[in-house]
Amino acid sequence: MKYIAILFFTIVLTNFSNAKTMSMVDLLTDYPAYFNALIQGVSIRADDVFTNPNTAELIESYFKPYQVKSLLD
Known part of the structure; x- marks a missing residue:
């Protein structure tokens, strides 16, 4: 659960300027x-x-807009 919390807060902080936050339920449901x-x-x-099966769900909503190419979680 520690990793989920870290990603959750990263998404909230990253999107802060857009005033968009996602609840934990949204994150678990969408990804x-x-x-x-x-x-x-x-x-x-x-x-x-873009080719990893565990990250494919995040392509349009997170990786493309923020130009993420790789990650290690």
Whole structure:
């Protein structure tokens, strides 16, 4: 759950200028593959977030707008 909280606060802070926040329920519902992987203790190493199955759900809403290409969670 620590990782979920970190991502949650990152999304809230990143979107603060847009005055858009997402509840934890929204995050878990909208991005189930990503959060289920984290909850199961999977380390997500995405050299390319656009091809990783655990990060694919975040492409349009997060990675493209913020030009994220890779991540390690």
